[in-house]
Amino acid sequence: MSHTSMTAAPDKAESSFFARLLKRQEMALFLCLVLVIAFFSFTAENFLSVRNMTNVFGQASLALTAGIGCAIVFISGEVDISIGALLATIALPLILIMNGTESLVLGIGGALLFGLIIGIVNGYLTAYAGINSLIVTLGMMFILRGGVYLYTGQRAIPDDAALDSFIALSDGRLFGVIPYSAIIAFGLLLIFAYMMQHRPFGRQIYAVGGNPEVARLAGYDVRRVKFTCFIISSLLATVAGIILAARVGSAQHTAGLNFEFQVVAATVLGGVSLAGGIGSLTGMALGVLILQFLSNGLRGLGLPTEWQLVITGIIIIAAVAFDEAKRRRAIGG
């Protein structure tokens, strides 16, 4: 660390606000998003319609919500790939409790409690028992997915209670335009983005991911910070799971297959580094939106699944490679 950093000149604070804005990675992502939208608005039918735009935001709410947690765990220097399986699992307590009690509050409470427990287990095994987080969450992914199959006998469980409040989570739109699910996701994004930038705890997460030894010397409880990050991640995946359960009106055992890959891809695309300590939730959100608009636009063009997969794969690799090249150039002077 001592050598690479010696040569680059310190950034000048006097450089204009606008110039600094342009330099930020989020700006590049934002331009990329604008480009994607511009491209499809010319090529894909109906792309720019209010209906389609709000649809995309509603669809993005899942990855966005879970992505917050994923990004926070990444920033703390760990990974959580159990979120896809958790997404499916969480619908079980939710739907079962709602069917039993006719109460949305109890259902959501039960789901959050379940998510909390999973977060505690992931966090404990990683932060306190010291097992590599990739291994822990891979194992947890198997356990949760298998557990759902076991419990449900591979049957989806319908939402028999069909509470209006729950249905509103899926169908409801503010002023008949903006889906509630999108409002929840962006609300959470605002809250957590504020936390990460302006709360001591958020900065602790950055410090722990950036350099755990330094963080410890600065008096932070590194293990507790990481532990908490896993809980946050699980709780946010829980919220995403609740939204999904509402969108599909049931507990789906196959929900969220490969979801973790989508979220990880979007998060990394958004400039959040797997190495920890680098990236922002804004970047993550832009990454999610880029991929979401891309898949919506490709659908709009009538491109089959296989092309969507190929293009998404290429874009992820290209984006990360580009980002890496930029970083190396910056260091090389």
Place this chain on the structure above:
Amino acid sequence: MKQLKSVLFASAALTLAALPAQAQNMPKRIGYVTNYATHEWYQNVIKGMQARAKELGIQFEVQDANLDIAKQVAAAEDFMAKGVDVLIVTPVNEEGVVPLLRQAKSNDTPVVLEGNPVKGMTTMVAICDYDTGYFSGVEAGKYAKEKLGGTAKVMNVGLPLLSATVLRSQGFMDGLKTIVPEAVMVHDLDGGGNPDRALEVSAAALAKNADINIIYGINDSSSLGGLQAWKAAGKSQDALLTVGTGGEGLAFINAMEKEPSYRIEAAMFPEKEGYTAIDAAVKLFNGEEVPEHIVSPTAPMIGEDWKKFYDYDASTRSIKWDAVNALKAPEKCMKTAADLK
């Protein structure tokens, strides 16, 4: 390709003749959200739909959920935003599209379901899974009596994931028992509907129970996976019967030609199902009465029977519409998903 076209024309003439002579308004656009477009079954469903839509001059578009329920909802939303006149959906899962139907209703978009029934649906085009299994079971029973000395020890390469596939397995056993009452299901496996997974789980089951003499697969991948496990174990196919379901693609034709034990295929004619779904969509668009369940025909094919329904030129198969359209579908299924619980 030419051949296919001529067949299409012939069948078009036939069906047009069969339609009531009233003037119908044609929907401009129909959108279809399929479950899993890369699967052969759905590809052939889509082929049937495309053929029929072209015939009727309807713009037809497909979106693929790729087994992801969240994606399915998203694709259907996209279609509605685009303003399709009728939506056809193959639910990834029966329970998962309830909110989608709700949305479509509030958007005044009629929906035809393919394959799986959903609470609150208007109409569904589907085969009778139980019946399909049942009649192939009856044929398997006859074969067992004749060639296998009247014993029937079945390995079911099943898929508990879907009620449709569970019904097939049940139907098969029930049909089989009408001829061989002492037939038993020795192993009830979850083959994932995938050939490699089916192969893997079958290998273990075959090792445990050496007395298995009938392999039943809920689709062609499953029956072939089971059969490949049998072959890999180094067993002769002399005292074995393999029964497949679906007739989804080319695999079963190959197998019936080359594998001595692969004698029975419960064909489900995906092309026909797609064809019927488009017709149903047109009816819905015109506000006509349609039954809740429009049954698409199936038939057990034994030995060389497949040639009656398909032309095969080593790389593609083409359906013989007149033969398939001549098949009579039952009005009602013997058993449906509702009977499972």
Place this chain on the structure above:
Amino acid sequence: MSADLLHAATDMATPTLEMRGIDKRFPGVIALENVDLVLQPGKVHALMGENGAGKSTLIKIMAGVYEKDAGAIRIQGREADIKSPRDSLRQGIKVVFQEIALISEFTVAENIFLEGYPTGRGGGIDWKKIRADSAALFKRIGFDVDPSARTGSLPVSQQQMVEIARALAHEAKVVVMDEPTSSLTPNEVALLFTVIRRLTTLGIAVVYVSHKLDEVFEIADTVTVLRDGRHISTRPIGEHTNETLIQDMIGRRIDNLFPRQRTAAGTKVALSVQGLSTAKKIRDVSFEARAGEVLGFFGLMGAGRTELAKAIVGYDPITAGTIAIDGSVLAPHDTRTGVRLGIGLLTEDRKTEGLMAELPVYQNTSLASLGTFARMGFIDTARERKAVQEYVDRFRIKTPGLFQQIKNLSGGNQQKVLISRWLMRGLKVIVVDEPTRGIDVGAKSEIFALIDRLAGEGLAVVMMTSEMPELLGLADRVAVMCEGRLTAIMSREDATQEKILNAAIG
């Protein structure tokens, strides 16, 4: 006698910090045994000893990085329980470690307040206050750095100053500085001493850990010496001379730290560098190194010694110039060609560039010369281990066995393994970068002897160093760098401290 002095010290005032009878054991090793340390408010207390004497352990116990096994810590007379860095900070103990403890992605200002962010209404961080306070702090101590600069973009010496400034941002009772000047320029050292003096006027107790005797004599009031984990002496600085301090530290007299055995250097040019420039730092550097000589490169922090070292062995890319080893040009410019031609680098950063920490000693030793033990790609491990064993014996590498993970060896022994790695390979030119960093005094002279021997056996040794005694003791010729340029080359006879420093400042 030292015990009397301790009593005298306690009589003066309530000590800010009192450590009594501290014990600390690691598996198989007693790191500290019954060690006392008493700090008085407003005084600078130097802590000295060889590496491995227990200074670091003692500091780490103060900082809460380690927990003591036995003993008592009292802060301003009250019993204190320090179990974690957080406890230590709460007690007002602020340790500035030798290794930079800053988050490089954060701004300078944020790093200053890393240990406790000022918050505004509702608990949000008050960024305005952070910026304003750190700007004011820098101004107060005369330190010219932009508080909103990204920390990682600063030179190491400035980062070190940021660390020291951080110690002032919080209300500390005790400030501990571990080798704070190791990467500072003379100007910055002067600045540091002003800062330390200001701290003492505020009644803060300062612990100053250093190897550099002149610094200790300049700044310290009291000196405590540790040796082999035991407390040896605590005396006012006035009672010490250079000799007595060294004697306390090593318990014996070192007559010849630099046992120069060689007679005359050869004349054959082994390494020739012409007009070398890199994208990063180096500007038009030309020099030659002869077989059998030690060519010492001196430069202050940031002069470009490490960059030069990495460029001439082919590790870092160059933008202009040629490098020739024994007349063969290093092209393509990569380490593979470099090693083939016979040039190798003994890195300054053992941990990240030298050691394969998890792998056993013998594999670490044979890494560069594995091919010579192999036939058709198969390793003759018996021959390999035998060869490694010879080096272990010859250089007296202290290891429980060849299969020991190298991370468990001491710094000096690790360095010997890395030197063996190159000797086994058989080089013509070896570039050694800060060869004694993190190595204790006893082992230092062994490393010096080794380097001397390398040159004696006919290698050209290019030695990068920031330690003047090392340079003057070992080098046949001295090259001086400043800001990426070569500013002087002089013979051993001509080289004086003044001349070298003048060239280094540029």
Place this chain on the structure above:
Amino acid sequence: MSEIVHPSPARRLAGGRLLGSSQLVLAVILAALCIAISLAAPQFYSEANVIAILRQCALVLIVASGMTMLIITAEVDLSVGASLAFVGCIGMAVLNATHSLTLGILASLAFAGGVGLVNGLVVTRLKVNSLIGTIGMMMMLQGGVYLFTREAVQNHHQLSSFTGLGAGYVGPIPMPVIFAAAIFIIAYVTLRFTTLGRYLYAVGANEKAVRLSGLRSERLKLLAFVVTGLCVGIAGMILASLMNAGQPTAGRGFELTVIAAVILGGTSLLGGRGSLFGTLLGVLVLKVIDNGIIILGWNQDLQMVVPGVVIILASYLDIVRNKANVR
């Protein structure tokens, strides 16, 4: 930077004992599993079942051998499952077109090796994290295989030599097991006795040190990617032979099984540490669990839950034991 010598008992690594202590735990788990299952269901030990287990292990072991090398260099490849399916289709198609098994195998090896090469280049040249880069490759292959073929590629010629790849026997031993054994032995010998193997460990342990020692660390990583790819090529052809067709839907989740087996075998994701023998045990444990659940007639959904628990548990035990060693 502690200067203290820890005179802990000299732990032999990498080139030391045949069974490291972490493998010992696994061996015990494996033995316990076998005994428990065969007590409950004697068919477990039938010849047919043992052969079935071995055949299933074979596919995983072939790819896991390459993956072990790759993970030892501190990289990972998540695209092996998607590649497995693609390779089978390509091999089958070439076989159909040319009527030559050799060309079919060459084509599949070339394709899979090419995928490995691209992965390696993306990681070493473009400096993309291998986890992300190979997720991207996974998506491209999953999409690409359907662009290549929408249906399973049927075996038109029924060459007996091709069928023999998967279903054939040499004596009582199935062909895939022979292939797997051969590849395992080659990989094992390479890792333990050759300079290449030593360099792979070294790259994983400290890439910079390796580069300073005059070795081309990027080439070594690239090689590990290509070797992993080639292993997938072989496994893909065997799978195609077993299924008598190139199946674009095959290989779902295969990458996770392979990586799980390697991790279970004690290979560190951080690189520089691990052994093929551990991988072998890891594969056996996972497949015995898989098989045992069917033999015992248990709910097959446990086939996911149990490996999940075992992976976490084994990692945990490894850490506990390491701590105990230090004390």
